[in-house]
Amino acid sequence: MLLTFDVGNTNIVMGLFKNDVLVANWRMATDHSKSADEIGMFIIQLFAHENYDYKDVKDIIISSVVPHVMYSLLHMTQKYFDKEAIVIGPGIKTGMNIKYDNPRQVGADRIVNAVAGFKKYGGPLIIIDFGTATTFCAINEKCEYLGGSILPGIKISADALYQKAAKLTRVELVKPDCVICKNTTQSVQAGIIYGYVGSVDYIVSKMKEELGGNRVKVIATGGLSTLIASESKEIDVVDKMLTMDGLNIIYKMNRPLK
Known part of the structure; x- marks a missing residue:
């Protein structure tokens, strides 16, 4: 095993x-x-x-x-x-051509996700990982990692609001039924969640333009991917275990070296 x-x-x-x-x-x-x-x-x-x-x-x-x-x-x-x-680091075979200015600056998790995403879904591809930070990664049809964007994670955003606004309390990250809310708790929930969905969809739409069209598949992974994907117009697939699959794929590429 x-x-x-x-x-x-x-x-x-x-x-x-x-x-x-x-x-x-x-x-x-x-x-x-x-x-x-x-x-x-x-x-x-x-x-x-x-x-x-x-x-x-x-x-x-x-x-x-x-x-x-x-x-x-x-x-x-x-x-x-x-x-x-x-x-995962320098010297490990991934099969992915990294087009970053400095490939060593790319997080290991982003590379692992890219390898798994291309293997499972092909390219061009956008992968969104909803973690402590939310990362957006673009991979083209040639299996080249082109780069991406990094957004503060949804929990970080919620915590910052709670810490900096004296009269706002910490709220559960659940989706309210409306955005014209009649109490503070739901108002904060709506702003955080629907605002975050809007940010995600806008970044993805701009990345699609740079990738040359709408035939780009968009994969979401990470802890809060299901919550955001339920409202997003851009996310095609939620794959919670994408990183695990990528580690298994990369392991098989490097197993002969051990």
Whole structure:
């Protein structure tokens, strides 16, 4: 079995593949203070809950945008799984031609998503990842990563409003039925959610223009992708496990090197 890690600023998402099938996935908070032992014992408990033996893991691959977590995570993979994990970064084969000014500046998660998106849906393609930040990535029909945009995540936007406006309280991120709302809670919810949908659709429409037409497929992934996609006119597909699939694809490209 293959164990995959997508380390984000808010959460670490884990996937377990058996014969190329994602048989389990879990999510844990990204915590810089967690030791290798704490992470390892927690993961072993997750395996036991799903009736899998952690000793059956044959390899591990990691995508991370949080360097401070990597020491404990890599120590954990060695101590508990006896594996030297593959880490997405320079020298790893992806099959993707990166057209960024400085390819090293592209987040590992964005590259992993691009690889999975092109493999599953072809190009041209726009991928939106709703994480701590919301990223927009453009891939053309030649499997070239062209670049994209980065927007503050919806939770960051909501938290900033709560922190900076003295009379506004924190609200649950649910979609109200209208935008002409008659109480403050729903007014904030409508502004955040429908405003964010508008931002997403406008950015996508501009990216489509730059890509040369409306035949571009738009894929959404990440924790709040379903919420935004339910109102978006531009999002075609929600694929929550896109990053996990990308890690599995990249692992198979690099497996002979191990």
